Amino acid sequence: MKWTIQFKMVVLFSVIVFIGFSALLILSNRVAQENMYREVREDMVQSKKNLDIALNQYFLIHNKRISKGSLEAGSRELEEQIGSAVGGKITLYRPDASKYGTSTSEDKLAKQTVLPDLKEAMQSRIAYTTMVDQGRVMASLSFPIQSDQQLVGIVQLEKDYTDLYRRNLRFQDTIKLFAAAIFVFVFIASIFISRKITQPIRVLTKRSAEVAQGSLNADIQIATKDEIGELAASFTVMIDRVREQIDVIERERDEVKQVQARSKVFFDNVTHELKTPLTTILGYAQILRDNGFTDPDFFDKGMNYIIKESRRLNTMVADILEVSVSSAVIENYRFSSVDVSEIIREACEDMSIKAGKYNIGIHYELEEELYVQGDRDKLKEVFLNLLDNSVKYSDVNSIIEVQATREQQFIAILIRDRGEGISEEALNYVFEPFYQEKGVNRIEKGSAGLGLSIVKNIVERHGGTVDMKSIMREGTQVHIRLPGERNT
Template identity: 35%
Template sequence: MLRTIKGKFIIGFLLIFSLSFLVLNQTVKKIIWSSNEEIVTSDLVELKKNSIVYVNQAFLINHYKSNELYFGDMADEMADNLHRSTGSDVSVYNVNGALLSSSNKKVFSGKSDDDLKQAIKGKTAYHISNDRNKAEVFFSYPVVVDGTKVGILRFSKDFNLLYKQSGEILDIVFYIALAIFVAAFLFSYILSRHITIPLVKLTEATSQVKKGKLDVDIHFRRKDEIGQLAINFNDMINRIREQISTIERDRDRLKELNEQEKRFFDNMTHELKTPLTSIQGYAEIIKEKGESDQKFFDKGMNHIVEESRRLHNLVIKLLEVSRETSKDLQFDRIDAGEILKDVCESMKFRAERYKKRISCDIEEGLYVHGQVNRLRQLFINLLDNAIKYSLSHSEIIIKAGIVGEKVLFTFKNPSAPFENNQYSEIFQPFYSVNQKIKEEGSVGLGLSIVKTIVDEHGGTIKMFYKENHTVIHIEIAYAKVEK
């Protein structure tokens, strides 16, 4: 008896679902095809409006009257312009349907011309030629200028994507309905095995745990011993997962701390290198010139003293700095333009060593919220890169000004483009575009530090190649005077 009832239930379920499955698919198919026709009609109406505007403007511009002769004279031009502007193939006919010009005769030859016949009668018409993978619409309408019919325009428009997507939607609906059928069938089968399935699931779950897979949960709406066993099992698995998750978090945190420590010392090493480079440059020039140029000697010695002090401060900072994020840094309202001018002036001698020159165009009053030393390091790193990697005997252009509510800094130098357009990866730590030209002793942190400093100041940075120049744009919010 039980077997007969179960059989009848399954057979009845199969019949009901099969009928529902067929009705659903046919209904969805009808709705989709109807929607496609509405989309096609809407596109063709817009196409007709645009082409009518074009024809009227052409007649008006050329001072043509509304007759067939001038329409024929314009046929080639119309076919070409409408093809380029609409992206559809276009044919131009006289009022009797004789072909005057076509952007692609092969497209229109050998196809049904029912739409053209209707246009000859003065009607607007189209027909759709489609199968599962291809859809093409032929659309014709009579051209009327100042109330006079002067010719016929016929378009061939590709709707392959629309009908392809419709086919994909139908496939998705089919497979979803099939999946629902399978799920419902399995559910009915499970109901017939109400007593044994919980034990089977518990056995499978314990087997998964034995293999080390802890992403299992057992849920039974039962209040007997099996239900309580499932609750205890879930509690046990949850506690094991929590312990493992805690261990994994601690492991990841330890790894992150180690990486942060390494990045910290790498960055500080790079920061220490910057003032040393400047000191070395001035010292070498002073050694060459001696005291023959007293003004330059005094300036160079002052710069060496300043950079030495900054180097000393960096060393002290290295000994005392905490590993907190930049959010704890104290920002002041400072004139970034003055800092950039000073950096440009100090780096001009380094540029001269490479037979290059620096051109600066910096507006006054470029105030931002930030740190003097960090912004100075930012500008030095960018100028240093521009000097090293620009073409020989070239000019490095530095501009800064207010754009909207931002201060825009532009660094532009002539150079060869990067291979494979690598501008998006250039700010990653340790990344080098070309290992052959990478500076000796560099660890690839220069532009990574630049990106970090810009982020600290809430700004944005991007690099791109334009007109044989590598260009870097930096935007930082302008700091208005607080009232």
């Protein structure tokens, strides 16, 4: 049998309340009885005082002296007057516990057996007895009457306390009814409260089952500010983390697919780029072998083509190796504290000779002491590649601007040229190896399309970013950000 938390809570609350109310009823019954007996005792004490006053008044009014004879003669009158004065039944007894006005021995024995307070009065002591019989409560008070220090009689007062006893019973019944009503209320309330408390647990159980079945869209609407609410919040966070991890796995899977696709394109491009110069070299070599040296002009032309294509092939192979090396482990880099402004200045001066052939000027504005942790040769290669591209694709008689500034903890480098520009579509692929924009002949420009890929790889290995912006027929801007060091 499966005992739910709600069932256990209801049973536990019911047992606790039942035990509590049972103890309360027992205690209240005992207290009520003690109160009743205390009232009887106090009333008996007051009745004794009233009896003394009434008894003295009687003998004073009738000018009599307390003695056995006066008690014997006026016993009935005395019982009636004193009884009416104190509100109870008065009985006068001789010292031997027999009633005044009778001599029957049966009466004497009966009184001695039923009323023990008479025995105490026969010993000149005051005593009272409380008796409960069939729903009636009677109290009997006996005290001695003395004359000249001699016991001459006993006065016994009997009072009925049945009304007090019944009031006590009604009070007990009221308490019991109230306790029963409270118990029923607590029982019903415990059902609703336990249902309310366990509702979030049932929701969590249901959602956990859904998650176990593979559904990660479980919506948990629990807003309680307690441990269950914290558990629900943690469960929601766990589901979100699992969902995020799955999204990451799916993105990585898509990225792997894209990498595989790019690798295929890279391989196809490499094959194509290598095949073209090899085909030219092979064709001219076969013609030269067949024709020999009979045609000097053709021989010179063929040799020039072979040398040119061989050099281009050598450049492409070197670039491919560079891409491979730049993609290798970071230990191949020799990091040290280097001044980027000094490296950029050297690169600009080195490229100014080539730029001068096309009447292109290179102007640079560099802040001093822009230190970074990097490989000096690799960083110089980055700036040479970018400046070389700017020279190739800039308009004649234009200016290439280079700036380097510190922006908080980063070193920002800007290279801007005035040239034909790059289309918006091509900007998304310019850093991929062997990418060739439609309408642009890279062979004529002397590029195999690996320079920007190498630039991106080196910059990222230095913890930086490279970005390119361009407007057609206006020019191109390259932004580089490298993590800098504090000036020393």
